[in-house]
Amino acid sequence: MYYCESTGAGGRLIDDVAILVPQFAGIPYVLVVEDDPAILSVILLLLETENYAAIGFARSAEVMSFLEQVHLDGESRGMRLPSVILLDLMMPVLSGPELAQQLSTYPWATRIPIVVMTAQHFTSDDDYHVPGMVDLLHKPFHVGDLLRKLEPYLAYTLPAEIG
Numbered sequence: 590m591y592y593c594e595s596t597g598a599g600g601r602l603i604d605d606v607a608i609l610v611p612q613f614a615g616i617p618y619v620l621v622v623e624d625d626p627a628i629l630s631v632i633l634l635l636l637e638t639e640n641y642a643a644i645g646f647a648r649s650a651e652v653m654s655f656l657e658q659v660h661l662d663g664e665s666r667g668m669r670l671p672s673v674i675l676l677d678l679m680m681p682v683l684s685g686p687e688l689a690q691q692l693s694t695y696p697w698a699t700r701i702p703i704v705v706m707t708a709q710h711f712t713s714d715d716d717y718h719v720p721g722m723v724d725l726l727h728k729p730f731h732v733g734d735l736l737r738k739l740e741p742y743l744a745y746t747l748p749a750e751i752g
Contacts (some may be wrong), residue, residue: 614667617743618642620656622649622688623706624680628728632675635732641743644671649683653691660697670701673742675726675735676719678707686719693720704738706730 619636621643623629629645636643646652659670674692678685685705692698702723710727724738 613642613644613669615669616642617669617672618644619673619675619739619743620652620671620701621645621675622652622680622685623647623675623677624649625677628677632735635735636739639736641739649677649680649685649688652688656692656698660695670697672701673723673739674701674703674721675739676703676705678705678709678719689719689721702742 619641621629621632621636623632623645624647626647629647633643633645644655646655656670659668663669676685676689680688683691685707689703692701692703699721701721703719703721704724704726705719705722706726706728708728726735726738
């Protein structure tokens with residue numbers, strides 16, 4: 590089951606990627622993985638307010654099956670893999686680093702950049718490394734900082750002109 594709250598899905602549990610295709614076909618989106626439902630809801634609301642599409646997961650253990658389904662089935666229907674993953678570091682069952690390690694074993698998943706969120710404070714971004722990590726966001730964060738870290742991965746790519 591996938592928890593989707595952005596772009597009009599209404600906070601429903603989704604069990605089939607096909608349901609998401611009309612809302613996410615061909616557009617860049619953020620996959621947010623955060624175990625705290627309040628934080629997850631706020632992040633999804635902030636992204637939606639800024640006109641960014643997002644899909645959220647409170648249970649990190651469900652992310653791989655979602656991504657595999659999008660990779661195998663969704664792309665043929667027009668739904669792409671996420672443009673970026675916003676990943677909480679400390680989560681029960683499957684931690685952020687463990688999920689990132691799983692992703693790193695699939696060539697198709699290694700192309701997805703990961704922005705790591707954490708309440709832990711490191712002296713530099715190099716103090717903690719997660720496979721696929723392109724940036725680190727310390728909690729609590731300002732909305733502007735969140736958007737600056739995600740925006741480079743959410744720009745629309747215009748098709749090349751024919752002619």
